Amino acid sequence: MLRGLAASLVVFHHVCQAVESSSPRLSFINSLYGLSKFGAVGVDIFFVISGFIMVFLTTDPRRKQLGAFEFLRMRIIRIVPLYWIYTTAMLFLVASPFAFRAHTFGWSFILKSYLFIPGYNSSGKLHPLLDQGWTLNYEMYFYLIFTAFLGIARPKAVAYMSLAMAGSITIAFAFPLNFAPYTFFTEPIVLEFCLGMLAGILYNRGSLPNRKLTIAFLTLALAIWALTIRFSFDMKYRFVFSGIPAFSVVLALLALEKQGRLPKSSSWLLLGDASYSIYLTHAFFTLALAAALKTHMAAVIPSMDLLIVAAIPLFLLPGILSYRFLEQPLTKWLRTVATQQSKNVPHGDNKHHVLI
Numbered sequence: 001m002l003r004g005l006a007a008s009l010v011v012f013h014h015v016c017q018a019v020e021s022s023s024p025r026l027s028f029i030n031s032l033y034g035l036s037k038f039g040a041v042g043v044d045i046f047f048v049i050s051g052f053i054m055v056f057l058t059t060d061p062r063r064k065q066l067g068a069f070e071f072l073r074m075r076i077i078r079i080v081p082l083y084w085i086y087t088t089a090m091l092f093l094v095a096s097p098f099a100f101r102a103h104t105f106g107w108s109f110i111l112k113s114y115l116f117i118p119g120y121n122s123s124g125k126l127h128p129l130l131d132q133g134w135t136l137n138y139e140m141y142f143y144l145i146f147t148a149f150l151g152i153a154r155p156k157a158v159a160y161m162s163l164a165m166a167g168s169i170t171i172a173f174a175f176p177l178n179f180a181p182y183t184f185f186t187e188p189i190v191l192e193f194c195l196g197m198l199a200g201i202l203y204n205r206g207s208l209p210n211r212k213l214t215i216a217f218l219t220l221a222l223a224i225w226a227l228t229i230r231f232s233f234d235m236k237y238r239f240v241f242s243g244i245p246a247f248s249v250v251l252a253l254l255a256l257e258k259q260g261r262l263p264k265s266s267s268w269l270l271l272g273d274a275s276y277s278i279y280l281t282h283a284f285f286t287l288a289l290a291a292a293l294k295t296h297m298a299a300v301i302p303s304m305d306l307l308i309v310a311a312i313p314l315f316l317l318p319g320i321l322s323y324r325f326l327e328q329p330l331t332k333w334l335r336t337v338a339t340q341q342s343k344n345v346p347h348g349d350n351k352h353h354v355l356i
Contacts, residue, residue: 138189
């Protein structure tokens with residue numbers, strides 16, 4: 001459900017960006033301080049959830065044990081194929097006469113976009129060809145680190161990973177280098193995965209907040225987020241103003257679920273299942289919206305705010321269809337192939353097994 005909420009927030013954020021950057025008319029939502037930027041917190045929620053899920057998957061005794069290679073292969077199957085499909089679609093789009101905006105890039109940048117290597121785009125940002133793929137660069141970085149520590153008991157592994165990430169950030173702060181991957185992977189935002197892993201440890205130990213603490217965590221998150229809407233903040237403090245509240249919400253809702261106080265909604269569960277497809281597909285439609293608003297379309301729309309509200313469910317729908325007819329069958333087929341290959345290959349004396 002939280003993943004569904006996170007995906008919806010990201011769509012809201014990018015729709016607001018499209019309207020703000022392309023419409024000659026200002027929307028009320030975009031004029032409310034940081035409200036239009038607030039949706040970016042969906043990314044922070046995703047990162048915390050990723051940290052939690054990795055700990056949960058590798059400690060749940062009900063799940064099949066896999067070695068480090070198989071674990072990483074399953075993560076690649078989950079992330080890479082669909083990302084490559086939509087990156088390729090974006091590549092054809094920007095190279096076509098129907099491109100929404102001018103792009104300047106070479107083959108090196110294209111290759112980096114496919115291989116999850118940070119590189120500067122034509123706007124000077126460390127974003128790949130499929131713009132929102134910058135978050136997936138972080139996800140793959142986290143998966144590689146997590147895989148490296150699979151042979152260690154979860155609490156110790158989480159401590160070592162957190163120290164390694166915090167140490168790299170400290171070193172980069174003290175010794176900055178003009179090298180894109182070094183700059184990118186030493187941003188404090190990576191610590192949000194550590195917060196998620198901490199939530200996983202607390203969950204496994206049964207140390208979730210009680211009812212009063214749950215309310216306190218939710219209140220803290222909402223208060224900080226309210227401040228970010230009212231006052232702008234420097235993105236270098238994103239971990240504090242977005243990451244810590246995201247951790248508070250994830251931990252609080254885990255507690256509410258354990259307490260039986262979290263109502264289930266099939267709609268939010270569907271959005272959660274389709275969240276990855278939603279995340280990858282919605283950019284095509286926000287780009288189209290921005291291009292349309294630069295024409296005479298803006299003059300015939302009665303309200304930019306109504307446009308924002310109406311666009312969100314419309315842009316969620318393609319992601320749901322992508323999940324149902326592309327992501328789900330493709331992932332299922334690839335996992336079946338991977339499982340069959342694993343049965344046919346002897347594993348030897350691999351002592352490091354994990355759960356997935």
